[in-house]
Amino acid sequence: MNSDIDLKTVNRRSFLRLSACAAVGTSSLFSTLFNLRQLNAAAANTTSGSDDDYKAIVCIFLYGGNDSNNLLIPSDAATYATYAAGREQLAIPRDQLLALNSLNSDGRSFGIHPSMTGCHELFNSGDLALVANVGTLLAPATLSDYRNRTAAIPDHLFSHSDQQVLWQTSVNENASVDPTGWGGRIADLIHSTHNNSSISMLVSLSGSNFFQVGRTLLPFRTNSNGSSTYDILNGWDSHATTRAEGFRQLLDKDYANLMEQAFADISNSAIKNADTFNAAIAAADEFEMLPDTSLGRQLRMVAKMIQSRQELGQRRQVFFVATGGFDTHGPQLDSHAGLLGGLDAAIKGFHEALGSIQAQDCVTSFTASDFGRTFDTNGRGSDHGWGGHHIVMGGAVNGQRIYGDFPDINFGSAHDTGRGRWLPTTSVDQYGATLARWFGIPDSELPTVFPNISNFATSNLGFMS
Template identity: 30%
Template sequence: MCNHNPHLKDNAQKGQKASKGPSAKITDQHHDQEHTTWSRRSFMQALGLVGTGSIVVGGTNLSAASPSRLTTALANADSDRILVLIRLKGGNDGLNTIVPMYDYDFYAQSRPTIRYQENDLYNLSPDFGIPPSMDPLQSLWGNGQMKVVHGVGYPDSSLSHFRGSDIWASAQPDEIDDTGVFGRYFEDLYPDFLINPPDVPPAIQIGSSGNLIFDGDEAGYAFSVANPQQLEDIAENGVLHDVTNIPDCTFGDQLGFMRSVINTSFTYASTINEAYENASNAVEYGAGQLAKQLAIVARMIKGGLGTQVYLVTLGSFDTHANQLEEHAELLSDLSASVKNFYDDLNSVGMGENVLSMTFSEFGRRIYENGSNGTDHGTASPILMFGDGLNDQGFVGTHPDIQDPDPTGNPAFTTDFRQVYATVLKQWLCIDESLVDQILFGQTYEPLDLGFNCNALGITDVANTSGFQHLATYQGDQTFIEFTMPTTARVTVSLFNLLGQEVGKLKDEYTFEGPQRLNVKQSIRTRLRTGQYVYRISFNGKSYSKSILVR
């Protein structure tokens, strides 16, 4: 029996998804119909075969993760640069992170009980300071390894944790979209992942279950674990679950079987284990929540794992009450962990290749509330770290806290999509037109963050072909539709979910223009109703997608 999975998004939302581009020759109506009928991600989540799904056996909840399409993309990249995303979950208070010294009196009046005393602050410049809990960052700032991007947000900011998180992950404030920035890029760039999974995990995500940033239409494209202990177990042992010490009973048999299935689904466990064993930490990180995560990430990087995008999570920054102490503890973990992280990397000369950046779903209000805390707000700073920044500094304009928006919040001065565009184009060196495409056709002026791709000799990055294909349904018939950009020999094959080829639907020269194949009639063999994957190959490239055969 198939049970409803509460983590899955309502299919009605998929009908509101923005078009992937004006050049598509297949209608949005068919695209929406396909997703309403069948979503491989939804199916795999329901079975518990991806990071946000779970299987319950005898009351035991077991989580698993799927391989990532990011692997082929980033493993084949011309750059060895690494991006570490540090999610400050819950909504970080920007005014108590970067304190506006130039307007200290107004800041102090607005926060009589949660303000920092002026003489306790460390001045990054005459205009801005950081609280005592962030003292470990003084050396990073002094060594030119830190930048602050002021007032990051977007128009009409959502004050909801869930919607705000989705907006930051999808880069789409205006409509509901359940794909993420990285998910869209790699889904288009490496379209044959379902049949030809890569060998090395390019993205690793710790925590932030359900975050969309690595999600595409087909699956979540990051190797995901719920917490650092899970990743450490995998790194040390090559497996997630113990399959030897289980009860000697029927439940034990079931539990052992499911654990073995889940261990197998962690395709990259042995690769992660090898990298982990190849390196060690050169510094003591401490026991903080973020410290444990960055210690593991540093060891992966130093061990030559090859992963280029990491997401780590620190929370909760939802400081409605008792903010001064709780927020300081979080900032202390952040600051000490980042400092140790770069000291660790620089012990082997790798700090210049790693860029880290914080982000949070929103900031907090200017004025404190009646519980010695702050409520949900809007704009907040992004902190960036790494030798690749080439100098310390401030980017953008700090919000005028004496001139808030109509809701009493700091008005944003830097669009968060501008930050994304700069990092994607100038740090990861992704083709500019492709970045504009995954940011829904918008071009954002790059920020001066101190790095570019010219330093690596990268002047041109290959773009995707824009080949359009999908499954459509009419009555009890299933069709594959695609548009040939040129005349070429085309092979269309059908695979089951184990990756075994079921048969060929087409293998012949095909003229330029729209094509439509009836799956059951074309394959000439009996097919059971169920989920499959089709693969279209021509001109040395292959494209695959999930499909429901009725």
């Protein structure tokens, strides 16, 4: 990185990309050391609540832009005919849809993709809800706003990187707001009154992300195998044991040089926390109901951390997991069916895992993605869109309902910005604020977490009890 960069000339977009590059280029160990240094200072002032008050939210990010036009599908004869005509070769046959017995259908009928048998079961049993046509907005918008690019319309629509940042931060590029994520801002507000731990309440199982960047806290990054530490401490032969013992002796010395002492102190703290973390996780269940996929393994570690929450001193946690492959410009039907099937198996397995440790009521999972995709086809797949449909799951969810406004899927409708790129009818801020309120953020602090929320008529979509 150029050491002569003038920070006064770096705009928000550049700052975020530089930060992301730095995070990717830095080893996970030194990232963990940096995090623990901040977290140890913050934890000195923490107080603990009762274990009965435990809550967690789990962001499941679908990188690439999920084509949710084939996730939630109208199934009444007239609207399905419009769907089939618009989607052409991307249409799912009507007789293959899994019927949703929605409690708030308003006379309409919907089905879910045939690969999502687990989510279908969870919806109809009341443990899962769907939120229609969610997207990045700064204020309620009309087609005129979109065409004239008024203040309601975010910058850089249909761009993967920019819309990933906006989904995870709710901060538009040119806004004079700290470039932090809304998960990080939630944690900043409540960590001191809920957690008594040197391990962050922000936990990423999928590397660096913008969602969990806070002003005070940064995410603790681990993987599906547990927390790593210095390689020199690993190994089993006599030489490895000697090296490890020598390194520990170096860390235990008193140093006159402040930098050397700081490195020793932070290293000892990191090793201690890694040992505590790994010991707690080792005692947790294996949760074999979760599939042996990348997303399944990430959620298995989340379940282990939730089961180990008392040992880890956690009463609020914000998790980030992710899976990719959703940029389906090419042959889509089979590949997308596989992607949704993998997501479905992980979600259903995670719900069962939480049930086995009596934690379903205190954990809420939700999907997020770059954007929806075009309703029409490019001949083989679909292209970058805007509004999309999302899943919320958990025992505290007011399930078996579809929230938000399903778009008018006729081409040229008031929701069509072109090619069936649906103008969102629900904002990311409203979606996130509904989760944040359940998590413990008071109404008075919602504008701190979601800077655009006051522009919308409601900050509570009703899908959380």
